Amino acid sequence: MPLVAKLDGRLEPLSLDKLKLSVQRAASDVGVEVNGEVSIAVSRDVGSWELADMVQLELLKKAIDKPELALVAKSHLMGRVYKEALGRDYLKTKSGYGERAVARFRGLVEAGILKRESLELLSAFEPRPDFDKALSYNAVRLFTNGNYALRDGSFKIAETPSMAAWRVATAVARELGRARLYYDYITSQRLVPASPFWFNAWTHKEMFASCFTLEVEDCLSSLTHPGRYCIYDALAYSGIIQQLGGGVGYDFSLLRPEGDVVRGSVGVASGPISFMKLFDANVDVIKQGGKRRGAQMGTLHVWHPDVRKFIKAKTGELKDAHLQNFNISVFVDDSFMEKALGIDKDTRYPLINPRVYQDKTGRKAVEYVDIHREAEAPREATWGEVDARQLFREIAEGAWDSGDPGLIFKSNLNASNPLLGEEIEVSSYRFTYIWRSVNPCAETVQNPFEVCNLTHINLVKFVKDGCGGGTFEEKLGCIDWEGLAQAARVGTKFLEDAIERSRTGIKVIDEMNAATRKNGLGIMGFAEVLIKLGIPYASWEAVELINRIMGWIYVNALDESAELARERGPFKYFEKSAYARGEIPVLKFQDFVWSRWERVKHVYPPELREAGDRLRDITMRTRRWLAPYLERLRERVRGGVRNSVVLSIAPTGRTSILAGTTSGVEPVFALAFLRNVTVGTLVEYYEPGIEWLRARGLWTPQVRKAVEETGMLRDAPVPEEAKHLLATAMEIGWLWHVLMQASAQQWVDQGISKTINMPANAPKEDVYWAFALAWALGVKGITVYRDKSKSVQVIYTGLKQEIKKKLAETKVVLRPVALEASIEEAAEAVKLKALEEGKDPYCKTGDCG
Template sequence: MSVQSETRPTAGTISVIRRTGEVSAFDSTKISVALSKAFLAVEGADATGSSRVRELVPELTTQVELALLRHAGPDRPLHIEQIQDQVELALMRGGHHKVARAYVLYREQHALARVEAEKPAPEPAIGVTHQDGRVEPLDTDRLALVVREACAGLDAVSADTVLTETKRNLYDGITAGELAVAPVMAARTLVETDPQYSFVSARLLLDKLRAEALSFLAGEPRIASHRQMTEGYASYFGDFVARGVDLGQLDPELAKFDLEKIGAALAGSADLEFQFLGLQTLYDRYLLHSDGHRYELPQAFFMRVAMGLALREDHREDRAIEFYRLLSSFDFMCSTPTLFNAGTTRPQLSSCFLTTVEDDLSSIFHGISNNALLSKYAGGLGNDWTPVRGIGAHIRGTNGESQGVVPFLKIANDTAVAVNQGGKRKGAVCAYLETWHIDIEEFLDLRKNTGDDRRRTHDMNTANWVPDEFIRRVRADADWTLFTPNEVPELHDLVGLAFAERYRQYEAAADRGEIRVFRRVKAKDLWRRMLTMLFETGHPWITFKDPCNLRSPQQHIGVVHSSNLCTEITLNTSPDEVAVCNLGSINLGRLVGPEGVDHERLARTVRTAVRMLDNVIDVNFYTIPEARKSNQRHRPIGLGLMGFSDALFALRIPMSSPEAVEFADRSMEEISYHAISASADLAQERGSYPSYEGSLWSQGILPIDSIELLAAARGDDLDLDRAQTLQWDAVRSRVRKVGMRNSNVMAIAPTATIANICGVGQSIEPLYRNLYVKSNMSGDFTVVNAALVRDLKARGLWDELMISDLKYFDGSLGPIARVPADLKTLYATAFEIDSRWLIEAAARRQKWIDQAQSLNLYIAQANGRKLDEMYQHAWIRGLKTTYYLRATSATHVEKSTLRGTDGKLNAVAATVPTVQEPLACSIEDPDCEACQ
């Protein structure tokens, strides 16, 4: 509540003498801030939002200013104590006695603190208890060294503050483990004051990790500073590989690399690039360990993944180093299964699996068994359940009636929960059903919390697989007929106009009494119910069958029957082929600066990334033969992107703008251009994928060209920009000449976890909030928009009051009056952006992508009309899939704070919005981790 002074033109040239003797200019805005803090301290967070207080503060400020000006002039400077006296008097005169008393106590406490601060305080004697029972004096010099090393190069942090906070948490007899954590915890409480403390926390955690890893390998306690580790990484790496092989965790083939050459390439300085959330996530879930002891350090982790992907390369050391540099720079990151398992004895590296379940018991339970085997090693699953006959259908073998698909979905749900990806993540699966299935209405209810729990799947994701004919019926307010698939077997494999024609023929057959089980409903009523369930439960998602098939490069050999767990994969499935996709994402936030895209770096990144993803197919450990057959026959990969919001911040482009839509178009065109070219280069080097002949690629039809195939089936029901800027004719010619290494090349996945590792915004998502607490399997993490903080600092607006306002207003700048309009627009949060902008940007990207994208949609104050317009707009724009619908009523969540709950900091601090991350996706979860 100390009132500082700066130049205020309307107050003239009055000076203020500060306690240090320095003289500065009088500024009444500092009085307003002090009064606001005073009310906040007494009345809590509600004071910030109270219109009464917001009216009182300017009035009281004016009273104080007028009183001061009567006693001051150009030759009569004010003392800081005079100003505080007048603040106190104004509060008393106004009848705000509680606030005034708190203000008086505050001044007295700080006066005493200043006196005490002048007295040198002796350091208490602290003994540290080691695991073997030894007690040694605290090494204060090393503690100071570690903290100062962690703060080095960061201009907005204070090593002294971290040290002071750390020492407050120490006690005589503290264990060595507690001591290692103490500075980490001290730094993380400061993250909300400046996001650079996240780097400090990460570096302090690194010190703990170094001691843990080095001690495990040496068999005795070892420690190393960052500088020492940077110099010692090479020698450590050889010991790491040897121990990993001995433990049976690393592939013995890694020991046959030139480890001296490999170790020399490790860049210890890259350890400093981690933020706390990213490194803690690595520590908890990714780094190799034995009996809970981590022995894999971050750069060894990246190199282990790189070596695992380079095993089949001719010059594998050189390729491993190339792959390592891409990963450790955060320019590109492989998906979680690849990071988990590359270089290990069970290298299941693929992210997504798509299956079709046939209509018989053996196929159904074989599909559920496959789910378990695929989930065991961190795969996300998408199951096509449409072929399974519906409720009331005749069963020839027993002469009975089917109970429909729902009981089997319940079993699949429980299997996903039981098989939890090695304890790292719960198994996650999404069930797909076409809109004409007789069980569709029960399918819509699967995630409800009411009704017969035996017909509910509380953990399984669900998605509608919607044919164009249904949307046309909705738009025409026509009828829609539901069938059981055993009576209309052709519908499952038909798409576009062929589906529509055969569907009408089946309707006519039903009218003639030739079909036993069917039901007719109003299409609009069913659509309304689909949207209602989506809003209420977050499921089933809306995905579109015909765009996925009509634009599929592989339509010559099969049908896309569903998407995957996160709706970005669109690959063919059949009873004898389980589709597999291998994912990784470019970090657009690292490849874009204020001047735009670094084109050379982007091209280099894409080329190397495509090679890495193609290598996954050959070194992969396949848990079921159907996956091996499919992956080696078609060789699909899914190159995506993350950090889109970070790129927009760098370019100063708001998400809700035509410029953002145009940037989405041009950036994706460039990624697509280089990705297709890289796959063609690999085809020339290694050969085309076996099912290439007859594909759209072989006909010179690229993703941008396949739009016309959809347009031919849609007619006027497709409104999609076709503009292009690069030299695509040369790419078409080259693809037809040399072929493609991969049947599919691009897909934009959610990237939640790998974006955390890289410290950027996930995928193509808008900014969720500018300040919140993220809660996931690794704990609670304060997340602050660093770009916003930089801008607010530049304008002199980043202070404690701004932090409190951000907390109170759920991370939104909109209601904070003193924030300039341009910053409010640039840093608008997801629910402040009209989702039509997200759909427009996604439609522009979809032009260039041969698969799909995980597109979350956000809506504030939802109603049926808005939802209908949103999803019909997505359909008209030719999107293949959508993902979660997030509405404010479902995501307004509990608040908590690091400050005010630990008994050490301001106990009346405002609270930070907390976002819980469940083990599987839910509507409250802005960062689904199941795919990546």
């Protein structure tokens, strides 16, 4: 008889009757009948969590044919959570939730897991167990195995989702009234804090920021170059940040090119790409404190002599083997883009050695928005030239081949920069303030050493019941605009409070965080909102809706930041900022983008010119709609703002699973898919889409078969209206992807993380024009991913028969993720390469927020 190992070390014989009873209890809790649905063969000793995992995954496999069994799987998993967090007898009595929770918090404090100062607020716990019930199986799985839940010294889960939400709310607020407000917003899922909040709240590593950027100067160590931030300094800072759960972006453009002289050793430099390998290996070692593998962005300016080596660093044979812990992107300026597209007939573009440039000018080459217009590079610093047209095509071909590199448009970045060009000093670090670094998925745009905290508004919670259909104006009436405004204000307060509490222990970073106070309030669930309103993603109505939504969130978030400035004072460098002059950064950005558009649009094909003109008209229409708020806001910001920026749209890879909705501003990825995340392989339907079909009598066996085979409705016997409304990411043309990102960008003062998905048969010209149009319409950073361009994918769309068979034949073994090894064991078990890493499909490395 196989033995079951309990978490306390006890061994007991496996009892199939006991196992069956646990499933029946879980089913009873959600009103579902089970009758022999779970039949597992156990021929070896197992751990209790492993046994529970086997039961739940068996239920999930059968939920392909009987969806209500997914509820039973969730209930069974929640039973484990309650048993460990609230006590073995809680499932029998179902009483004393709050008292048990407070006792558990007190035990965590006594064990030194939580700060002692937390106890007063944690003891005021106001339970909301309906939050536990509202979560999906995948959300609870993420909570337990994705390290959102705290564990005690014996590795037992020490809190329920509701308890974790209270821990986050109180840690950020530090006073009871505001904590109640934050708790209400989190447990109603109107606001969803980013992963570091859940990882670190009230712990001894209390850091809430998601997004970091570091300087990488052309020296090895500050030990030999005091006062500078060298390569190994950045490596050390990166390790600390990733251990705390943050992602890091680095610009390697200051490093001298390969073959350049190294005077100290009379040798030659190995170039930026060789040093990137150090940072790539660093991630494998650190693994973000066991919570998730680290995310990184590496960028290089297009004028760097090693730019061609950088472009090819993750293409061809290298794409599945080299720099696998990096997203990479090329920073390009307007001068390059105008030469690349033939707007400037002289297509020669100079390459600059950053070491020589700094030696000759005393300035860093990266500290200029457009080096070739604002300052002529010294002749000695010019290391040849390239044909911009050819180089731009090489960049596009690399992205077509492997998804790398992406592009970062430096002028677009800085068009909304409220401190552009100002001289700043933080922690003895003097610099010209220019956004010249981005975080791993480019949603935050920063000067080196800046920090951004992320929290997301779940838009689905602001759609009125019973809406949909009618004119566009009637659909606009389906949005709870006042509720959305309040969420923007609460989210702004929440993030501002987080800045006050969050510390990395790295002096220059913590001082920069306090000086510029960057908020990254974003959204999730936009695609689900569109389905509720009956608006296809690939439509002008959708493009206009995101423009309105982001404009409304922006004016309310910035107004709240102005209100906070009156309470707490403005951010440190406010007097140097555009705000002090009564300027609103996104309006400056729009004026820049649309003025340039008129000058450059003649080089675009007619259909792209028409699309750009129409987006401009939509933006101006939103601007007129918001005119009364904007006029008032001009005076409000002149009196001070607390945060230098307020918005950013992150990919929300993990947090959208927690909220059970779609990611960021992305479309629905698929109607049925296998999601590979660090907690295992999760079989999912996109339930809002299935519910839409079911409500109209379209969810027939034939339609279901088509969805399961492909993840799409393309081959299903349904009306074209349904196919258009429920079109998935790979079915939507690249132009609509770019337009959606550009439309949202009009009102976002930082960046937007979005992938421009393309089918496997997309031609290279599509990537070329997507990059070209994104620049002209103001997109700050763009990533293209062509289906099947990598051998290992994050999500497999559809539940194809061979994959279903493989799942049915394989007993998936998953344990609580204490070590990465358990992930690797799961990967080996299901024989799917993509299981090796838990990934987000809208992020090239998969670990973006």
